[in-house]
Amino acid sequence: MSIPMHVKEHPKMTTTARRARTRRLERIIGLVLRSGVLTSAVLMAVGFAGLLAGGGLSRMSGRDRSLADLLSGLPRGTPESIAALGAVVLVATPVLQLLTSAVLFWRKRDRLYTLLAVIVLGIVALGAVMARSGAG
Amino acid sequence: MLWHLSTGTLAVLLAGSLAAGVLGSLMGLGGGVLIIPLLTALHVDIRHAIAASIVAVIATSSGAAASYVRDGLANLRVGILLSVATTSGALLGAFLNGVLPTRALFLIFATILAYSAVMMFRKRTPVAAMTESVPALSPGITERFRLGASYWDAQTGTERRYEPRRLPLGFALMGVAGAVSGLLGIGSGALKVPAMDLAMELPIKVSTATSNFMIGITALASALVYLMQGRVVVALVAPIALGVLAGASLGTKLLRHLPATTIRKWFVVVLTVIVAQMLWKGLTG
Numbered sequence: 001m002s003i004p005m006h007v008k009e010h011p012k013m014t015t016t017a018r019r020a021r022t023r024r025l026e027r028i029i030g031l032v033l034r035s036g037v038l039t040s041a042v043l044m045a046v047g048f049a050g051l052l053a054g055g056g057l058s059r060m061s062g063r064d065r066s067l068a069d070l071l072s073g074l075p076r077g078t079p080e081s082i083a084a085l086g087a088v089v090l091v092a093t094p095v096l097q098l099l100t101s102a103v104l105f106w107r108k109r110d111r112l113y114t115l116l117a118v119i120v121l122g123i124v125a126l127g128a129v130m131a132r133s134g135a136g
Numbered sequence: 137m138l139w140h141l142s143t144g145t146l147a148v149l150l151a152g153s154l155a156a157g158v159l160g161s162l163m164g165l166g167g168g169v170l171i172i173p174l175l176t177a178l179h180v181d182i183r184h185a186i187a188a189s190i191v192a193v194i195a196t197s198s199g200a201a202a203s204y205v206r207d208g209l210a211n212l213r214v215g216i217l218l219s220v221a222t223t224s225g226a227l228l229g230a231f232l233n234g235v236l237p238t239r240a241l242f243l244i245f246a247t248i249l250a251y252s253a254v255m256m257f258r259k260r261t262p263v264a265a266m267t268e269s270v271p272a273l274s275p276g277i278t279e280r281f282r283l284g285a286s287y288w289d290a291q292t293g294t295e296r297r298y299e300p301r302r303l304p305l306g307f308a309l310m311g312v313a314g315a316v317s318g319l320l321g322i323g324s325g326a327l328k329v330p331a332m333d334l335a336m337e338l339p340i341k342v343s344t345a346t347s348n349f350m351i352g353i354t355a356l357a358s359a360l361v362y363l364m365q366g367r368v369v370v371a372l373v374a375p376i377a378l379g380v381l382a383g384a385s386l387g388t389k390l391l392r393h394l395p396a397t398t399i400r401k402w403f404v405v406v407l408t409v410i411v412a413q414m415l416w417k418g419l420t421g
Contacts (some may be wrong), residue, residue: 022285023208030206037199041381048374064366083370087191090377091359093198094352101216112281116216120353123223127357131230132364 025104032100036093043086050079098124145178149372150379153192157383161200162391163403164347165325166193166355167380169410180372187367188376190359195377197351199384204345207392208287211342214300214332215349217281221307222314222328222354229318236319242418245316245327246411252330253407256400259334278303287342290392298339306336314354325351326410329403340396344403 071088073081102117152174160167168189175185204210284299300306313327325347332343362368391399 022212026205026208026210026212029212030202033198033202033205037195037202037381040195041378044370044374044377047370048378051371051374065369066366067363069366070368070370080370083374084368087368087370087373087377088363090191090194090198091356091363094194094356097198097201098353101212105216113213113216116220120216120219120223123220123227124353124357124360127223127227127230128360130227131357131361 025108028104029097029100032096033093036089036096040086040090040093043089044083045086047079047081047083047086050082054079095121095124146375148178149174149375153376153379154383154386156192157196157199157380157385158387158390159383159406160193160196160325160380161348161384161387162344162394162399163325163406164329164344164351165406166351167196167383168193169326169406169413171376171380175372183367184369184372187359187362188369188373190355190362191368191373192376192380193355194352194359196380196384197348197355199381200345200348200388201352203385203388204348204391208285209341209345209391210349211283211285211338211346212349213281213283213285214336214338214342215346215353217283217303218307218310218328218332218346219350219353221310222317222350223357225311225314225316226318226354226357227314228311229315232315233319238320239418241316241319242414245320246414246418248312249326249330249407249414250411252327252334253404253411255334256330256407257404259400285342287339289341289396291395296339298337298342300332300336300338302335302337306331309335317354326407330407333400340400340403341391344391344399 067084067088070084071081074085098117098121102114102121105113105117152170156167156170156174159165159170171189171192172182172185175188176182180188201210205212278300281303283303284297286295286297288294289296309331310328313331316327328347328350329340329343332338332346333340338346
């Protein structure tokens with residue numbers, strides 16, 4: 001457990017030591033995922049409760065609303081913008097999951113899996129750009 | 137269109153999301169299969185239903201993956217490596233959208249899933265010998281990726297070691313899974329789990345846990361776009377996300393304590409429902 005993350009995995013390293021390092025990696029990524037999910041849950045719960053209390057729901061329309069429009073109420077702390085921020089945090093969580101994986105594999109001197117995590121991030125970014133331009 | 141969120145609708149929405157969260161986290165499915173029909177039944181516009189479902193899928197998979205990764209059930213290396221296949225497959229699927237006939241695709245995909253369901257059903261009796269020892273393999277392409285790991289099975293109270301097989305086949309199937317979800321918008325998890333279970337011979341619990349780790353990543357590109365396009369209706373997404381998160385935390389606890397054979401049987405049942413849904417769409421258009 002006490003082996004620093006930046007020490008390269010040695011072939012002679014005992015299985016237990018290697019497993020302890022993997023477990024540490026897993027705990028950190030698990031923590032990142034949990035923090036993202038919990039933050040977004042709190043924001044959405046607060047925002048939604050505000051909408052319910054303020055009777056805002058009956059006035060909500062099912063129209064498309066741009067993200068900028070949804071978040072514009074944040075400085076005033078409107079319930080809708082707080083809930084929208086929760087959705088943004090939720091969608092950002094897998095991005096953080098990939099970024100954390102890349103950084104941690106890098107610190108383990110695991111070049112192959114650092115590269116793979118970066119490739120996945122690149123494909124996702126490309127997909128988002130393509131879909132956006134395609135949708136006009 | 138205008139809609140009113142009555143107390144009754146809200147209760148249905150929460151209950152449905154809770155169920156989707158339990159099922160999705162337990163089976164590695166995401167849960168869009170349940171959310172989209174639920175929302176369209178409540179007269180939500182299909183574009184908003186799809187966007188809400190994608191956000192719900194991210195909530196389910198991230199919520200579930202948080203526990204599975206921490207407990208060592210989800211295999212990080214397998215997840216990252218196969219995500220290369222699913223995300224590029226999804227990209228390819230988006231390219232081919234409109235080129236290939238959707239109805240034929242539904243029928244082809246239904247056939248693949250039906251075959252997976254039969255194979256997974258036949259495998260329901262665990263081969264005890266296989267779990268005990270991993271035969272020494274000559275280092276091939278699969279071994280070079282250092283994917284082997286172990287996990288603690290709380291149900292049997294044993295540490296189970298496993299070594300994935302046939303990585304190229306698993307990788308190719310993940311590419312197909314990604315392309316299909318890019319083309320049809322559904323079933324991203326339904327093919328991931330059989331690919332890991334049947335082709336790569338990963339333990340079923342590791343397969344569904346790792347699928348959860350990957351689903352959020354596969355759904356990410358579409359979610360970003362829907363969010364930017366303004367298709368995410370917060371008053372709808374908030375209760376659904378909260379419902380599936382509660383469901384996912386329940387589902388992850390269940391997975392730990394259910395026998396592997398039970399999970400496999402349930403998965404086959406859910407797969408059969410998805411096959412029926414796809415056949416219906418393929419035949420009626």
